Amino acid sequence: MKQSIIHIALVVHDYDEAIEFYTKKLNFTLIEDTWQAEQDKRWVVVAPPGSHGTTLLLARASKPEQEVFVGNQSGGRVFLFLNSDDFWRDYNQMVERGIRFIRQPKEQDYGIVAVFEDLYGNRWDLLQLNEDHPLAGL
Numbered sequence: 001m002k003q004s005i006i007h008i009a010l011v012v013h014d015y016d017e018a019i020e021f022y023t024k025k026l027n028f029t030l031i032e033d034t035w036q037a038e039q040d041k042r043w044v045v046v047a048p049p050g051s052h053g054t055t056l057l058l059a060r061a062s063k064p065e066q067e068v069f070v071g072n073q074s075g076g077r078v079f080l081f082l083n084s085d086d087f088w089r090d091y092n093q094m095v096e097r098g099i100r101f102i103r104q105p106k107e108q109d110y111g112i113v114a115v116f117e118d119l120y121g122n123r124w125d126l127l128q129l130n131e132d133h134p135l136a137g138l
Contacts, residue, residue, distance in 0.1 A: 007045065007057040008080070011070050012120065015042050018058045021119040022046045025097045026082075031055060048082060056080075071120030078115060078123045083135070087112045087128035094126070 012018040015033075022028040023046065031045040044058040061067045073079050084090045091105060091114060102123070103115035113127040129136040 005054050007055050009057045009059045010080075010122070011061050011066055011073060012058050013061060013067075013070050015044050015058060015060055017119065019044060019046070022056070022058070025099060025119075026094070028056075050085075071118075071122055073122055076123070078125050080122065081125045081127060084126060084128045087126065091126060 023030055027049055028046040031047055034043045036043055045055050047055040061070055099116050101114050101116045105112055105114040110133050111127055111129040113125050116124050
């Protein structure tokens with residue numbers, strides 16, 4: 001048996017502002033932006049550059065009860081983990097593009113990591129795993 005997680009839904013306020021942030025600030029690629037008339041929504045998928053794994057499905061909040069979770073999908077914990085093949089290249093580029101880091105870079109046993117917030121306040125780890133880490137190279 002082979003299975004994989006292909007999308008993670010990220011609740012957003014607005015499709016276009018989310019696309020702008022992820023493609024311009026984080027350099028993600030817009031994979032798909034398809035109108036689904038029967039559901040009155042768009043299917044918007046973005047992915048980090050060079051990624052062949054899990055993608056983000058940018059899902060606009062469509063009900064008041066969903067709105068409260070925009071920017072707080074994990075209760076204030078780090079929600080998503082962006083692994084890089086060159087931490088300092090990506091960190092410096094993100095700082096130049098105005099990304100807000102709430103924890104500065106730090107060497108850990110598994111690699112180097114810093115915590116940033118997306119446009120809504122969701123917390124992300126930017127990290128570069130050590131070469132001997134089991135997930136390095138994925």
